[in-house]
Amino acid sequence: MAQVTRSPKTYDVCVIGSGAGGGMAAKVLTEGGLTVALLEAGPQVYPEKDFKMLMWPYDLPHRGAGVGGSALENFGEFLAPNGAWDIAGEPYTSAPGADFQWFRSRIVGGRTNHWGRIALRFAPVDFRSYTRDSLGADWPITYEDLAPYYDKVESYIGVFGTKENVSSAPDGVFLPPPKPRCHELIVKKACDKLNVICIPSRLAILTRSVNGRLPCHYCGQCGRGCVTASNFSSSQVLLPPAMTTGKLTVITGAMAREIVVGKDGKAEGVSYIDKTTRMEKRISARAVVVAASACESARLLLNSKSSLFPDGLANSSGTVGRYLTDSVGSDGWGEFPFLDKMPPHNHDGVGGMHMYIPWWKFDRKNDFPRGYHIEMWGGRDMPGVGMFDGLCHREEGYGAGLKQRARKVYGTTIGFSGRGEMIPNPDTFCEIDPEVVDQWGIPVLRFHFKWTDYELRQAQDMQQTFRAIVEAAGGEYRTKTRIDGPYPFGIQPGGKIIHEVGTARMGADPKSSVLNGYCQAHDVKNLFVTDGASLVTNPDKNPTLTIMALSWRASEYLLSEAQKGNI
Amino acid sequence: MSSQGVTRRDILKTLAMGAVGGSVLQVIPAKAAEFAHQAVRKEKATSPAGKYTPKYFSAHQYETLNSLCDAIIPKDDRSSGAVEAGAPEFIDLLTGENEKYQLRLGGGLVWLDSFCDDRYAKTFLECAPEQRTEVLDLIAYRKNAKKDASLSQGVAFFAFLRKMTCDGFYTSKIGIADLQYIGNTSLREFPGCPPVPGVTT
Numbered sequence: 001m002a003q004v005t006r007s008p009k010t011y012d013v014c015v016i017g018s019g020a021g022g023g024m025a026a027k028v029l030t031e032g033g034l035t036v037a038l039l040e041a042g043p044q045v046y047p048e049k050d051f052k053m054l055m056w057p058y059d060l061p062h063r064g065a066g067v068g069g070s071a072l073e074n075f076g077e078f079l080a081p082n083g084a085w086d087i088a089g090e091p092y093t094s095a096p097g098a099d100f101q102w103f104r105s106r107i108v109g110g111r112t113n114h115w116g117r118i119a120l121r122f123a124p125v126d127f128r129s130y131t132r133d134s135l136g137a138d139w140p141i142t143y144e145d146l147a148p149y150y151d152k153v154e155s156y157i158g159v160f161g162t163k164e165n166v167s168s169a170p171d172g173v174f175l176p177p178p179k180p181r182c183h184e185l186i187v188k189k190a191c192d193k194l195n196v197i198c199i200p201s202r203l204a205i206l207t208r209s210v211n212g213r214l215p216c217h218y219c220g221q222c223g224r225g226c227v228t229a230s231n232f233s234s235s236q237v238l239l240p241p242a243m244t245t246g247k248l249t250v251i252t253g254a255m256a257r258e259i260v261v262g263k264d265g266k267a268e269g270v271s272y273i274d275k276t277t278r279m280e281k282r283i284s285a286r287a288v289v290v291a292a293s294a295c296e297s298a299r300l301l302l303n304s305k306s307s308l309f310p311d312g313l314a315n316s317s318g319t320v321g322r323y324l325t326d327s328v329g330s331d332g333w334g335e336f337p338f339l340d341k342m343p344p345h346n347h348d349g350v351g352g353m354h355m356y357i358p359w360w361k362f363d364r365k366n367d368f369p370r371g372y373h374i375e376m377w378g379g380r381d382m383p384g385v386g387m388f389d390g391l392c393h394r395e396e397g398y399g400a401g402l403k404q405r406a407r408k409v410y411g412t413t414i415g416f417s418g419r420g421e422m423i424p425n426p427d428t429f430c431e432i433d434p435e436v437v438d439q440w441g442i443p444v445l446r447f448h449f450k451w452t453d454y455e456l457r458q459a460q461d462m463q464q465t466f467r468a469i470v471e472a473a474g475g476e477y478r479t480k481t482r483i484d485g486p487y488p489f490g491i492q493p494g495g496k497i498i499h500e501v502g503t504a505r506m507g508a509d510p511k512s513s514v515l516n517g518y519c520q521a522h523d524v525k526n527l528f529v530t531d532g533a534s535l536v537t538n539p540d541k542n543p544t545l546t547i548m549a550l551s552w553r554a555s556e557y558l559l560s561e562a563q564k565g566n567i
Numbered sequence: 568m569s570s571q572g573v574t575r576r577d578i579l580k581t582l583a584m585g586a587v588g589g590s591v592l593q594v595i596p597a598k599a600a601e602f603a604h605q606a607v608r609k610e611k612a613t614s615p616a617g618k619y620t621p622k623y624f625s626a627h628q629y630e631t632l633n634s635l636c637d638a639i640i641p642k643d644d645r646s647s648g649a650v651e652a653g654a655p656e657f658i659d660l661l662t663g664e665n666e667k668y669q670l671r672l673g674g675g676l677v678w679l680d681s682f683c684d685d686r687y688a689k690t691f692l693e694c695a696p697e698q699r700t701e702v703l704d705l706i707a708y709r710k711n712a713k714k715d716a717s718l719s720q721g722v723a724f725f726a727f728l729r730k731m732t733c734d735g736f737y738t739s740k741i742g743i744a745d746l747q748y749i750g751n752t753s754l755r756e757f758p759g760c761p762p763v764p765g766v767t768t
Contacts, residue, residue, distance in 0.1 A: 054751060057738035063657055064738060068664030179759030182767050217753035341766050344747035349757050382751055383743050385734040392729050396708050398639045402729075403745075406737070407645075410746045 004271070005281045011037040011249070012562065014270045014285035016256045016300065019110025020544050021291030021531035021551045023234030023242075024153075028555035029289075030247040034562065037283045038239075039254040039272055041292075042083075042106030045113060045235050050081045051225030057384055065385045072385065080113035080225030080233075089439035093446045099486070100447035101495035102295060108252060109235025110293065111498065112544070113225050117203040117232060117352055118375070119159045120541035121150050121170045125362075129537050133369050135423050135454075136323075139536045140508040140517035143170070149549035157232040157548070158210040160350075161202035168371060169199075169358035169541075175207045177354065178218070181347050183378040183414045184355040186336070190473035196465070197360040201375075204232035204545070205350045213237070220382070222351025231351065251283070255440045259288055259304040259313050259527065267313075267527045273440040287526040287558060287567050290504075291551065294532040295324070295430050298503035299445050301514075301529075302432050314504070314514050314521035314529075321431050323424040323502040324449070325538040328372060329492035330459040332479035333415035334470030339379075340412050347380040347411075359540050368457035372420025372540045374465065380411035414475065418462030421539050423454050424502060428494070449494035459489035501532035501543050519554035526567045530554050619656050623663035628676045631691055632658060632728075638703055639732040646745040654735025661731070672731070675724030679706075682721060 012034035015022045026038050055078070057063040064077045071077035074084045083105030094100050105111045124143035129136050147170075154173040161174035177200035180188065191198035205222060206215045214228040222231045229236035242248040253275035260282065262268040269284040290297045298321045304313035312320055359371030381387075388406050395405055433446035460483075467477040481490040494500075507513025510522035519534045521527040530551035532543050561567050621629040633655050640649035649655075662668040679702070680690045687698050694702070705711050706721035707729075736742040762768045 054753070056740070056743070056751060058653070058740055058743075061657075061660055063734065065661060065734065069661050069668065070665075178757045182760035182763075185760055185767050217755075218757040219751060219753060221751075338766060342763055343761060344749050345761050346750045346752070346754065346758065347760075348750040348752075348754075380748060380750075383737040383746055383748055385738055387737055388733040389730055392726070392733055396726070396729075398703060398707050398725075398729060399641055400643055402733075403640050403643060406733070407746060410748075 005279065007037070007269075007281070007283045010284040010286065011035045012285065013037075013287045013289055013558070014039065014283045015289040015291060016270060017110060017290070017292040017296070017531060018108050018239065018250070019105070019234050019291065019293065019531070020112050020547045022289070023109065023112070023238035024548045024551035025289045025291060025528075025530050025555045026242040026248055027238045028552055029559065030242045030245040032555070032559040033247070034559065035247045036242070036249070037285060038248060038250045039256055039270065039283065040106075040108050040110075040250065040252050041255045041275070042108065043252050044250075045081065045108045045225075047225055047227050047229070047236060051227050052078045053221055053224050053227045054219055057382075063385055075114070075223065076384065078221070078224045078384075080223065082107055082111065082114040082225075090444075091436060091438060092444050093433045093436055095446060095448045098447050098449040099493045100449040101493050102445075102447070102500070103495070103498045104293065104296070107235075108239065108250065109233050112232065112234040114223050115233075115544060116542065117205055117222055117350075118356075118542040119154070119157075119172075119202050119204040119232075119545040120358075120373070121172055122146075122539050122541050122546050123168050123170055125167070126537055126539040126541070129370070129539075135369055137505070137507060137512070137536055140506055140513075145517070146546070146549050146553065149553045150545065152552060153545060153548045156211070157204050157237055158206040158208075158213070159202055159204050159545075160200070160207045162200045164197075164199045164358075166197055166199070166358050166360075168360070168362045169373075172202065174202070175210070177201070178207055178216075178349055180354050181349055181379055182339070182342055183336075184353065184376060186339075186473050187376055187414060187469060188355055190469050191357060193472050194468055195360075196357055196469065198355055198357050201353045201356040203350060203352050205352070206230045207350075216350055218346075218349055220348030220351050224351075254281075255442065256292060256300055257303065257440065257442050259290070259300065261304070261306050261308060261313065261524070265308050265524065267524055273442070275440070278440070287528070287562070289528045289530055289555075289558070290533075291529070291531040294501045294503045294535075295445055295447075297529055297531055297533045298430055299432070299443075301504060303443055309523070314523045314527055316523050317511055317513060319505065319512060320514055321445075321503050322429045323505050323536075324428050324430055324447075324500060325422040325424050325502050326494050327497040327499040327538065327540070327542075328420035328422050328451075328455045328458050328462075329417065329497040330462045330481075330490040331415060331417045331492075332463055332466035332470075332477065332481075332490065333378070333413050334466075334473070334475035334477045335409070336412050336414055336473065336475040337408075338412075338474065340408055342380070342411065345380070348382070353377065366461070368454050368461065369423060370421035370458075370539065372418045372458055372462060374462070375417040375419065376414065377417070378411075378414035383410075413478075414470070414473070416462075416466045416469070418459070418466070419497060419499075419540055419542070420455070420458045420462070421537065423452065425450060425452050430503060447495075451491055451494070456488050456491060459491040463489050499532075499538060499543055501535040501538050504529045504533035505536045506534045507536065518557040519550055520557070528554050528558060619659075621655075621659045623659050623669065624673065624676070627690075627692075628673065629655065629659065631676050631679065632672075634692060634699075635728060636732045636735070638699070639729050640736045647741050649732050649736040652736045652739035652741040654732050654739070657735035657738075658728075658731045671724060671727050675720070675728065678720055678724060
């Protein structure tokens, strides 16, 4: 080990990962007076240079398709520079039949640079799921434990929305919402007819100035990254204040390989590969916060084997990597020819939906457990690559007729995305592949993934609902799905919704969980996991807001334990 | 464009500092951000007008490609066509970078000439306008390949080229204006949906 470069100083905390969970930990811990070394596997992000806000497709030679069309599979070239389904030299493997997709970001801010900004609180009932239906597990904490942190996160990052008093979708601290777009008004009207709840959405985008950040300028391009930081990203909202304390050291290009444990069983640092030199380096720290993304964090724990922890760190329960879930996703769309009567108008709005459908069937018996929410899209979006793929495929032909049809159908479709809760199952988990390492010599993950009838029935219900809404709104439902094949009812492959969580879950019982209610490892008192890995359930609410609330709470706990000398 | 007291040097400094550089985002006004974008846009913009030299296709193939793009999205009374919108350049650029595209489009163009040669003893470009139309009417629809399997490669080729031509056209200034898209700009308030009786009211 002579070649390993050790950091000359010992930091109070080493945080691994700079996304929602890691960025929040870095902010709270440094503001609480601790010194933090933040490891990020990717490079620095430079919003003014890297983000393609307000650019036109023709400003780029590849028009958004990327070199050789490569960006088409990764949400297009305009997306914030933010990772991909496949990263050269950093593979993962799938067990036969698993078809799990893993979107990873290697950049400061992680996936928060591009995320959908949908910021939904989990509901009280989501923390007591097992008590309700005997599936999965209950959380060791309640909604009331987390509510003050939801308040703090929303107040700090800025989330718009409205007070609605819907039990499945608790209200928060909200900025005013933007006015609805045309297609959203049409959907709302149809939902009213069908007794489906349709309310203003809740996104982490500023409709008023917050903490000196400018309000949204309504270009509709949040996914590209926002140069004025008018939406939330860890890189622009959490790390700058942490930096201001003078206590944060960001180390980019640092691929964490192992959490190093002392003879006393406590974490004493992190070994990482410096991607520039391909040499191993070591950070010494009094505590370690892992927030590398749910599966990456599980990988790091499983790879941190020692004589004290032969099955991986904090894994005496054998549950690291288990209880993996993603959101159930199924999409559908309809054609609304009458929308061609709309005059050309600016429909951009914020980067995301202005209205959404929270889970509304919580008051009745359904043929699947838990629930889903529905996102919506459509209308006169900025044209881009792929916009007329569907038209070309359906109507074929060429010439003046094709051009005329494109004009006619532009802006006349409305689409829906159902996002629902998956129940953890024993066939879905990640583990270390016994044979494959990445280019940094680090053993990679192998995924096992399976949907069960619970999820398939939910996807079926989504399709039925989409059709009902489209028809009630006067449109024609166009999505065709099969009841068999690999993707029944249009269910997306696991991982595709990028809500993978649960791989180091918290729990009251150390035998069946990795962390306690403060995201602290049962087995290692100075080790915390503050990303999606800690989530016990994966309700129909996008996990990011909850990850930040949990990370804030865990970081405050870490601070108080440090003050008491318990770390 | 007014930079409201923010100099190019300030912006370059900002760019160099990056997100965790600290309070950058508090001090950089929207105008400065826009200024930075203009600078980036200029650097990234495609080369100025002039005769385009194809990077991948041969001169003959590129001429054929132009003819096909023009047939797929022609000029009409509202706007120019795919060729004026730069679709062939876009297609050539991507094809040069992607082996699959090379097989589908490069191979497809050879298939087209062979097909025309069998049928009319001419290349596609040498064909009379009615002959070209006859060929395109055959390969523009999947149902023709169901009747005559020898057309299936041509149908697949044309479907891909049609998609690429649409992508090239509708991502151009001309194509975006053709759809009368309004947006990609900064607004102080979002106005919401304009009321249209019977549609949104």
